[in-house]
Amino acid sequence: MSHRRILFTMALMSLLLLGLTGLASAGIEWSIKPITEFTMPADNMLTQGEVLGALPPGWRPTYNWETFSIDSTNYLTGTGSVLFELQEQARGRVYVDVGVDSSRTYKVGWITKIENLTPREDGGAIVWGVFFKDGTGAWINCTEALNTLPSDYAKGMEASGIVIRTPRTFEDGKPLSGTTGWFVVEITMDLPKLAQDFKAAGGKITGMRFEQLFDSGTGKVWLDGMYLIPVQ
Numbered sequence: 001m002s003h004r005r006i007l008f009t010m011a012l013m014s015l016l017l018l019g020l021t022g023l024a025s026a027g028i029e030w031s032i033k034p035i036t037e038f039t040m041p042a043d044n045m046l047t048q049g050e051v052l053g054a055l056p057p058g059w060r061p062t063y064n065w066e067t068f069s070i071d072s073t074n075y076l077t078g079t080g081s082v083l084f085e086l087q088e089q090a091r092g093r094v095y096v097d098v099g100v101d102s103s104r105t106y107k108v109g110w111i112t113k114i115e116n117l118t119p120r121e122d123g124g125a126i127v128w129g130v131f132f133k134d135g136t137g138a139w140i141n142c143t144e145a146l147n148t149l150p151s152d153y154a155k156g157m158e159a160s161g162i163v164i165r166t167p168r169t170f171e172d173g174k175p176l177s178g179t180t181g182w183f184v185v186e187i188t189m190d191l192p193k194l195a196q197d198f199k200a201a202g203g204k205i206t207g208m209r210f211e212q213l214f215d216s217g218t219g220k221v222w223l224d225g226m227y228l229i230p231v232q
């Protein structure tokens with residue numbers, strides 16, 4: 001193959017890659033941004049997404065987050081937040097399960113903040129994740145699904161079996177740590193597109209699980225509220 005031919009082939013491959021990336025983008029997107037005030041969306045589907053003097057019944061704390069307190073002095077919405085205090089390399093999470101309309105795009109959000117959060121040094125992190133149920137009610141294997149898609153498909157989110165989570169580390173190579181003000185984490189999911197791209201059994205996504213996970217370390221995490229809203 002001549003030098004010129006090789007260059008042409010490389011250019012063509014680049015174009016093909018760009019084309020594929022464009023076609024397969026935006027099934028799932030995420031963001032983290034600081035906030036100083038927040039109004040719970042009126043169309044929040046998580047009717048138990050607000051902390052009103054007790055743990056919302058739909059929230060399921062597990063691992064070391066089974067121990068928590070209601071904080072009625074630190075919050076942006078409702079009348080309080082849930083505070084998790086972690087000692088000695090503890091691991092904790094809260095998850096919520098919901099049934100969804102497979103034809104919609106949804107946005108899930110967590111209102112949260114941290115204090116003196118110190119992830120364990122060998123890969124500890126605080127992350128936010130989503131799980132998808134297919135048309136048969138089984139959890140979709142996100143690792144297998146992402147393996148068939150362009151590497152930037154999930155915008156840096158990482159699959160781990162049946163869950164796909166925000167990155168464990170950011171541009172500086174470090175996990176979120178220390179003390180912050182309130183911030184909101186949002187993940188937007190185009191369910192028809194994801195069902196197609198993930199080759200969901202039954203051709204659709206019928207349910208989701210949302211989790212906030214700290215794995216693992218010490219410090220404090222507040223969860224002020226959660227919401228799920230249809231978009232478009």
Ligand SMILES: [Ca+2]
Nearest residue numbers: 077078080224
């Ligand atoms: Ca609240």
